[in-house]
Amino acid sequence: MITSSSDYVNIGNTHSNIGNVYRNRSDHDQALLAYSQVVSLFQEANDENHSKVTMFYNNIGNIYQIGKEYMKALGFYEKSLAIQKKYPPADHPDLSSSYNTIGAFYDLLSDYDLAL
Template structure:
């Protein structure tokens, strides 16, 4: 990269030296034969010549700097966008590793996030296939990489998934610890979209522990966020969970009311999607 700036300078200097050397005797003879008035008359052309050479040098330098800067910043910008997409939960993309950055620090970072992408995909696949042990290992690996880059949104997403696994295993204390941290990070980042499912999942944890008040509080918080975002599908999910809560408490009228509202919202959402 540095060569793209240095090489033009070297070529320019060699050309100037050769030009001067090829005409040095002629210049000496001419200048020794000129009187003062003629030397003064040559001053302006010389100044113009040096200005032109200076401008050419400046243009070459700026061009080299722009090329160098673009080669450095373009991969960083692309990688940053990819990291943001992964942190948002978009695992459909691929991180392209350009040959120019392969082997350097940027290339190694890009490779790390390509590995993260694969890890997150494997975590999701393992989770939905019921292989909680493999999913847990993959989510923890992803969490550590997100920590190393201080990507809080990604950390919150991983912690939420880890909380789901602990809840599935019946380890409610560790599940709550993971959910609490995920919610804390979401509030810190003002990640409104990520907070609703996290409150919902912690509400399901409280539901499993028969902590009715805490569960209802979290479901209500989730619904409040869903309403703010206009997310009818999310509201329907929370309403179903509240309906289940009332059923477990033998409050069947309230259960039916919430479940009916969930069905209506489902129909509305499916109609809008269709």
């Protein structure tokens, strides 16, 4: 039985690691399933804005990017960024990585104004 926030984080990390193994084996469907289970777990805990969820959303975005489902990937990268903005200082390096990823997607989509 899950009793505390740290339980969700630990179980979430386990599912995320399982997803990473599947991703490394190029089994993207199973990776996506594992990552989605993590997000569902945090949603059940009413803690979808937990700072760890940013990593899980990035992982889902990466799977969609690999599958060339760019708009889905972009949506998850943007969700991750929205949560990141709530926690670290505005000049935190993780934010620059997220902005770079999102900008690169808009560049890929030839939407140069948004890319900038």
